[in-house]
Amino acid sequence: MNAKSTGDLALVKKLNSYIVLSCIRKYAPLSRAQVSEQTGLNKATVSNLVTELIEHNLVIEIGPGESSGGRKPVLLLFNDKAGYAIGVDLGVNYIRGNLVELNGSIVKEYYQKLSNQKRELAFDALVQCIDSLLKQAPESTYGIVGIGVGVPGIVDQNGTILFAPNMKWREVPLKQMLEERFDFPIIIDNEANAGAQGEQKYGAGKGIRNQIYLSVGYGIGSGIILDKELYKGTSGFSGELGHLSIDFNGKECTCGNLGCWELYASEKALLEDAAAYGFENLDDLIHAAENGDERVLQLFEKIGFYLGVGIANIINTLNPDSVMIGNRMSRAAEWIMPSIEKTVQKRALSFQTEQLQFLFAELQEQSAVRGAAYYAIDRFFEQFKAMH
Numbered sequence: 001m002n003a004k005s006t007g008d009l010a011l012v013k014k015l016n017s018y019i020v021l022s023c024i025r026k027y028a029p030l031s032r033a034q035v036s037e038q039t040g041l042n043k044a045t046v047s048n049l050v051t052e053l054i055e056h057n058l059v060i061e062i063g064p065g066e067s068s069g070g071r072k073p074v075l076l077l078f079n080d081k082a083g084y085a086i087g088v089d090l091g092v093n094y095i096r097g098n099l100v101e102l103n104g105s106i107v108k109e110y111y112q113k114l115s116n117q118k119r120e121l122a123f124d125a126l127v128q129c130i131d132s133l134l135k136q137a138p139e140s141t142y143g144i145v146g147i148g149v150g151v152p153g154i155v156d157q158n159g160t161i162l163f164a165p166n167m168k169w170r171e172v173p174l175k176q177m178l179e180e181r182f183d184f185p186i187i188i189d190n191e192a193n194a195g196a197q198g199e200q201k202y203g204a205g206k207g208i209r210n211q212i213y214l215s216v217g218y219g220i221g222s223g224i225i226l227d228k229e230l231y232k233g234t235s236g237f238s239g240e241l242g243h244l245s246i247d248f249n250g251k252e253c254t255c256g257n258l259g260c261w262e263l264y265a266s267e268k269a270l271l272e273d274a275a276a277y278g279f280e281n282l283d284d285l286i287h288a289a290e291n292g293d294e295r296v297l298q299l300f301e302k303i304g305f306y307l308g309v310g311i312a313n314i315i316n317t318l319n320p321d322s323v324m325i326g327n328r329m330s331r332a333a334e335w336i337m338p339s340i341e342k343t344v345q346k347r348a349l350s351f352q353t354e355q356l357q358f359l360f361a362e363l364q365e366q367s368a369v370r371g372a373a374y375y376a377i378d379r380f381f382e383q384f385k386a387m388h
Contacts, residue, residue, distance in 0.1 A: 013049075016041055018384060020049045024059055024078050025103070031073035050076060057082050057141040058384075080105065083142030083380065086133050086184075087373025088149045089191055090126055092166045092218040096365070097129040099137055100373045102145070102380070104202050106366075108136045122167065123174075127181055134182075146185040146376030147178065150194030150368040152219060154237050159188035162237075165254035166219045166268075185383075187375040191215060191368040192239055193230055195326050195361070196223025198371030203362035210320040213361070214241070215368065216307065216329035220262040224318070242266070246309055265306035267328050273299050282328055289335050297335060304336035308343025315348040315356065326361030327368070333360040 016039075023038045024030065030038070036046045053059040060079045064072030080103035089096040097110035110129050114122060130147060137144060151174065153164025159175020178186045196213035199205035205213065205225065213223040220242030224231040232238050242262035243255050250259025263269060267282055277295050279285050288296040311323055329336065337358065344353060361367045 016045060017049050017052065018381070020046060021053055021058060021078070021381070021384070024053075024076050028077045029062060029075040031075055033073060035076070078103065081138070081140060083140050083145040084137050085145050085373045085376035085380070086130060086147045087194075087369045087371070087376065088126065088129055088147070089194070089368040089372060090122065090149055090151045091191070092152055095122075095125050095129050096369045097133050098366070098369045098373055099133040100370075100377070102377055104370060104374060104377065106370075107138070108133055123177060126178075130178075130182060142380070144184050145380035146187060147182060148187045148189070148194065148372035148375035149174065149178070150189055150191030150372040152191050152217075152221060154240065155188050155190055157236055159186065161188070163255075168254070185376065185379055187372075187379060189372070189375060190221060190223075190239060191372075192221030193223040193232070194369075194371035194375065195221075195367035196225055196371065197230060197374055198363055198367040198369070199324060199326065199361055200225055200228070201374050202370050203367060204324060204359045205322075208321050208357075210318070211322045211324060212241075212314055212318060212320050213324045213326055213367070214307075214311070215327040216266060216325055217327040218266060218268050220266050220310075222314075241310065241314060244310055244313060246306070246313075261306070261310040265303055265310060269306070270299060270303050270329075273302070282331065286331055289332070300332055300335035301339045303329070303332075304339025305343050307336060308340040309347065311340065312344050312347035315344065315352050319352050321355065322357040322359050324359040324361055326364070328365055330360045330364050 019039050020035055023035050027038060032046050032050055033043065036043045050059060058079055060077050061074050062077055064074055080101040083102055084107065085100050087098045087100060093114050095112050095114055098106050099108040100106055110132050112125060114125055134144065151161055151164060152166055153169060154162045156162055161169050161172040161174050163170055175186050175188045192213060192215035195215045199213055205211055209228055211225040215221040222239045222241040224239055242260060243257060244261045245257060245259045246261050246264065247259030251263045252258055253260040253263055274285055285296050289300060314323065341358065363370055
């Protein structure tokens with residue numbers, strides 16, 4: 001047999017192994033015969049590949065399942081404790097981290113408020129967050145398989161933050177800086193993209209084909225899912241919908257433009273208005289709204305109106321199945337939703353909204369951190385194809 005055909009066989013085996021593992025991850029618990037049915041691979045091939053996956057500690061056997069006559073089949077499970085991933089959501093005024101199993105389940109959490117937006121301090125806080133989670137990781141076959149970080153800015157393919165206006169960061173080579181500190185694969189992406197992925201894999205976005213995820217926090221970012229895939233644009237910079245101009249003579253934005261949407265519809269905009277009544281944070285505003293404070297209810301209604309203006313533009317442009325509001329503002333769903341719906345009904349083209357679903361992030365403030373961890377897990381399984 002020549003070298004090329006040997007190489008081809010090895011590649012086919014790797015791909016088949018990946019297919020079997022993906023099937024077990026998705027449908028477990030199931031038997032070898034069921035894996036064969038699901039994948040279309042013959043039983044002998046499946047049996048050999050499962051044996052290898054068990055040796056690699058990625059699959060484990062559990063007690064017998066229901067018999068359809070004859071011997072009861074042994075059931076297979078994906079070993080989600082074979083390794084761990086770290087996800088981090090680096091916000092403008094907070095840092096949130098998760099240590100997760102390979103199925104995305106959270107093992108440990110980390111949260112810290114950030115009072116200073118200086119690059120050095122935020123980087124130190126990021127390192128501290130990762131260190132803390134690393135120390136808490138249980139022993140496992142593959143250890144930490146990677147670290148995913150979501151950031152509020154434009155990220156290039158090299159993991160450099162080109163521009164994060166709300167953090168006043170430009171040209172920060174974050175991936176490189178983290179690689180100098182940690183010997184793990186590092187993935188950096190915009191936090192709204194990470195949030196969209198988190199919701200699609202683990203939250204309210206499951207099964208939705210075309211979806212706009214709006215991360216409404218200190219600013220507004222968006223993750224665009226088209227045909228179940230994250231749309232990143234030509235250079236990977238899509239989704240800066242917070243910088244849609246909704247008032248061409250409006251307030252000046254940190255991005256250099258005038259009248260950007262996030263200046264009117266974000267948590268920052270809400271808190272600027274709320275300062276007149278002595279409120280300093282979203283928690284206090286939510287508490288006041290729960291107690292029926294008219295002034296605060298009007299503030300939320302105003303934010304809902306401005307969110308609705310931008311959302312109507314998005315709906316008219318992209319005609320999605322759903323628009324999902326995530327990040328911190330999702331906690332105010334009940335007070336902003338009526339105003340959003342009313343504004344969208346008035347401003348969006350009616351045939352665009354007939355099938356439209358409005359959703360709030362199921363994972364709330366966890367969407368981006370869960371999505372960031374998913375990036376690391378996904379990369380591990382892609383690498384797995386080439387591992388053995």
